[in-house]
Amino acid sequence: MSRSDLYDRIYRLVERVPFGRVTTYGRVARMVGGCSPRQVGYALASLPEGNRVPWHRVVNRLGEISRRSDGVGDDIQRRMLETEGVRFDERGRLDLARCLWDGPAEEPGESG
DNA sequence: AGATTGACTGCAT
């Protein structure tokens, strides 16, 4: 298995994140094969420009928006989620109890 | 090849 496949798996999963919903790096990391959460963040950080991966629907385990090396997008991600109906707290966090995506298992149209 | 960094997480206090 190549690392590219791993990244592909991560992107595929993030693409499956429904509207107004979010997931955590750890969850994605476990779904794609149980790799380290670092890989997930790293994969998203390696996202190309013309991507269709809703990376903005990925937050840390606390529902906070992590800071990127670029320092750009920190605000964008929050804006994106807000436009999807996600509510933020004074601390800049969202209600994982409502927006947390438990994975493709919640998808009605699975191959099975 | 060694050391450091990075979009993180889990456990204990």
Place this chain on the structure above:
DNA sequence: CATGCAGCCAATC
């Protein structure tokens, strides 16, 4: 809930 320490893997210098 916040803080401090250790584990994790790949990219970078």
